[in-house]
Amino acid sequence: MRVAFASEPAYPDRPNEDFIGATADAVVLLDGASIPPGVTSACSHSVRWYSHTLGSTLLAEMTQSAGPLPELLAQGIKHVTSLHDFTCDLTHGGSPSATVIMLRQSDDQLDWLVLGDSTLILDTGTPEPMVICDDRLEQVAAPHRVRLDSLPGGTPEHAEARREYVETLGRYRNRDGGFWVASTDPLAADQALTGTIPAAQVHAAALLTDGAADAVSRYQLTTWASLLGILAQQGPSELIRRVREAERSDPHGERWPRSKTHDDATAANVKVNA
Structure with missing residues (x-):
């Protein structure tokens, strides 16, 4: 595989909580879940530490083992939990968490895993690509966004509503009937969306955190099919530039209500048969 990617923090002076890494036959993308001011956590480690670790x-693990991706994810979560379960209270709902995309090419097949609301796109040569995104968070969150979306961004009222919103969602995280992300429980890996497809059927793949996928899902700047073209022809940085332009044009969320004016954004373009 040949991989090109770009990743930018929401603000230049703040840490990027996304993670992107690749080898010749594997790509991993994580989007750490930001913890807004006022939300307490009994874990002393940052979201960036969690997503990058x-x-x-x-x-x-993907380089060393050909095991099923959910099994590798469960092992990874268990390992990272072991690094801080003696120093942090990991029973607290505010422990760091992240979405996960894993993509691996082995022999003549492509294995994929998606946990959380990051997006994987597979270009199979059809007019509409295969778009995989775990939408359980959106289903849970929609009823609780009404007050948050009604308030202008950048105001104290919006900040307080966002804090309440994040605390409310914490009650649904990694629960039946809620949504699932990587955090402290390796059983979350069993809830991931997974699949296998012949590598010969996939021309390219795109991995996007929601901050980059917003180009389509929120701002409707392009289509999924055209987004693949932007990544291939102009590169991931161009996609993120367009997202930033849209964000700056609506700083208070009047046209596009959202919890944050800017978000960390990461996009990867993968040529599968390169």
């Missing part, structure tokens, strides 16, 4: 662990 788990991401590098998963990439190493």
Whole structure:
């Protein structure tokens, strides 16, 4: 595989909580779940520490083992949990978490895993690509966004509503009937979306955190099919530039209500048969 990627923090002076890593036959993408001011956590480690530690662990596992991706994800979560379960109260709902995409080419097949609301796109040569995104968070979150979406971004009222929103979602995280992400429980890996497809059927793949996928899912700047063209012809940085332009044009979320004015954004373009 040949991989090109770009990743930008929401703000230049803040840490990027996304993780992207690749080898010749594997790609891993994580989107750490930001913890807004006012939401307490009994874990002393940052979201960036979690996403980068788990991401590098998963990439190493995929390089060393041909095991099923959910099994590798469960092992990775268990390993990272072991690194801080003696120093942090991991029973607290505010422990760091992240979405996960894993993509691996082995022999003549392509294995994939998606956990959480990051997006995987597979270009199979058809007019509409295969788009895989775990939408359980959106299903749970929609009823709780009404007050948040009604308030202008950048105001104290919006910040307080976002804090309440994140705390509410914490009650649904990694619960039956809720949504699933990587955090402290390796059983979350069993809830991931997974699949296998002949590698010869896939021309290219795209891995996107929601901050990059917003180009289609929120701002409707393009289509999924055209997004693949942007990545291939102009590169992942161009996609993120367009997202930033849309964000700056609506700083208070009047046209596109959202919890954050800017978000970390990561996009990877993968040529499968390169």
